[in-house]
Amino acid sequence: MRLDALTVEILRNYLQGAVEEMAYVVERTAYTTFVKETADFTCGLLTPNGEFFAYPIELGVASFGGISYATTLEAVGPLEPGDVVITNDPYGSAAAATHLPDIHLVRPIFWDGRLVAYGAGFLHSSDVGGMVPASISPRASEIFQEGLRLPPKKLFVRGAVNRDLLDVILANCRIPEQNWGDLQALLAGLTTGERRMHELIRRFGPDTVDKAMDDLIDYAARKVEALIRRMPAGRYEFVDYIEDDVATDIPIRLKVALTIGDGEIHLDFTGSDVQVASALNVPTAGRVHPFMAIALVNYFATRDRTIPLNAGVLRRVRMTLPEGSVVNPKFPAACGVRYATVLRIYDAVLGALARAVPAHIPAASGGQGCMVALSLPDPEAGRRHVTVIEPMIGGGGGRPGRDGVDGCDASLGFLKTTPAETLEAEVPIVVRRYHLVPNSAGPGRFRGGFGVRLDFQVFRPEGIVTARGMERLRFAPWGVSGGSAAATGSVMLNPGTADERPLSKIDVLSLEPGDVLSVRTPGGGGHGDRFQRPPARVLDDVVAGLVSREHARDAYGVVIRDDRVDEEATAALRRTGSGAGADAPFDFGPARREHERRWPPDLQDAFVELLMGLPAPYRAYVRRKLYARIDGLAAQRPVTSDELVGLWHNLRGSMGLK
Secondary structure (H helix, E strand, O other): OOOOHHHHHHHHHHHHHHHHHHHHHHHHHOOOHHHHOOOOEEEEEEOOOOEEEEOOOOOOOOOOOOOEOHHHHHHHOOOOOOOEEEEOOOOOOOOOOOOOOEEEEEEEEEEOOEEEEEEEEEEEOOOOOOOOOOOOOOOOOOHHHHOOOOOOEEEEEOOEEOHHHHHHHHHOOOOHHHHHHHHHHHHHHHHHHHHHHHHHHHHHOHHHHHHHHHHHHHHHHHHHHHHHHOOOOEEEEEEEEEOOOOOOOOOEEEEEEEEEEOOEEEEEOOOOOEOOOOOOOOOOOOOOOHHHOHHHHHHHHHHOOOOOOOHHHHOOEEEEOOOOEOOEOOOOOOOOOHHHHHHHHHHHHHHHHHHHOHHHOOOOOOOOEEEEEEEEEEOOOOEEEEEEEEEEEOOOOOEOOEOOOOOOOHHHOOOOOOOHHHHHHHOOEEEEEEEEOOOOOOOOOEOOOOOEEEEEEEOOOOEEEEEEOOOOOOOOOOEEOOOOOOOOOEEEEOOOOOOOEEEOOOOEEEEOOOOEEEEEOOOOOOEOOHHHOOHHHHHHHHHOOOOOHHHHHHHHOOOEEOOEEOHHHHHHHHHHHOOOOOOOOEEOOHHHHHHHHHOOHHHHHHHHHHHHOOOHHHHHHHHHHHHHHHHHHHOOOOOOHHHHHHHHHHHHHHOOOO
């Protein structure tokens, strides 16, 4: 029997306030910029089974609401009051943790000796050891290179810190004081959750509160099911790509088939690439995982704003995640840059939704969550100081009825910009530029959002920059419903000087004193026919300095003279260009079109199927060798699946395999 609706609503509002307070405590007491300013953390309340029944929506990372801590809790066994579990191990936690810098804490909540709930959450540590400052290198080929790995263990035992474990943790990172300060901030947030749960139990009793947990999860599931039943039944496929796997220039294919029927959605990732020998793999443990369904969750929350964010949001979602693929890698695959792949999975699921419910879906956003980190020597402490400078995020996709949001990606909207003043106060740098990138938005009746440019200058020697998640420098964010693809991103060293030098994606970059690094993010794709955009809106962007007069003419067919629209010239120009591409469901840009000319879908399907049939140790090698041979041929003429098999047999012989 469910609780009555009024009681559930009272409890829901109270619990939402409780988890928001937990999050504010973490934000206000954290040490590192990336937690207290950027807000890369979360905390909430779990059922005794380890699922979120209350989760913050106003602060912190929004994409962990469906995480299960069941395996983490099973690994440590029964807990007592005052115990606190710690882990950052993607494999030992069954993908509750998804890369090593995300350190998770779980604290049991008791009432009269009875376990009633848990407080749980994570924060992103700016360094957990490993091969590079800030720990994350795209070139890592196994998780052992990415820092200290902590299987689920007790950091506190009956209220007392496990000093031996803490000493090991702090001895294996570059910023021990900051890390311990952040962990204490997260612990304070969980303690706040315990206090608020006790207050609720005093008012309503433990049995009512226990029942409310299940009812809130069930309420979210029923609301989601009602939405799904209003969606057109069918199977909708889409493919998107990570531009390369770091070690080679081979794009990583992410394929999804979204099937709607009988009040459920099935996401099948069969056909996605095999796990790669770089840090772009996404741990999921082969289970339903929120990282695979962020686009769905955002769609549900947009269509029905009354849906609470908890484990129930994914109750009507099933997933097929092939073992050994990039979306379900086997140990010890590296996974430090897994969110770059998550963002492209977001785009793939969004594209499938655009086929199913085109009237409701925006174009692709910039699709980049590049965390630029700077490491400088700290002579006083005798070690290096590491700081995440800024989350470099692209523009939002054009929406049905609205332009995209400038400098904000819907899949990363929870991350906040770090004020330049804060950066300059905490790190010896000067921010030279921080503004929107003109002409970067994808043209459309509703244009995409503009990308962002950040230029910062270092003055001390031995500066090292890492930048995880730098993407969309090759394959543009796609436009939809006749909208055009957006501009790609770029990186430049010392722009506008005699030492100006364009860079490719940054792994580890050494800076000289006085160097200026300029990072420019992609824009968002456009939505709708660009020649139907009102000329006055184009003029507004030109006057604001966001669109050049030349771009207004070429992209929108709008002629501007003396800061006014030349209506006669505009009408004539639009008559000659109107309708070009207006009926195309997607515009992927020239680079992706050329890639898919060489690698049509059936050839890619056959390629992935062949690789998945090989023993895991051979997959990366065969992928590199076969890709090079096929791509060379495909530059001249189409390659068939039969030719692929023939090339594989030749390669197999050279490998000494029968």
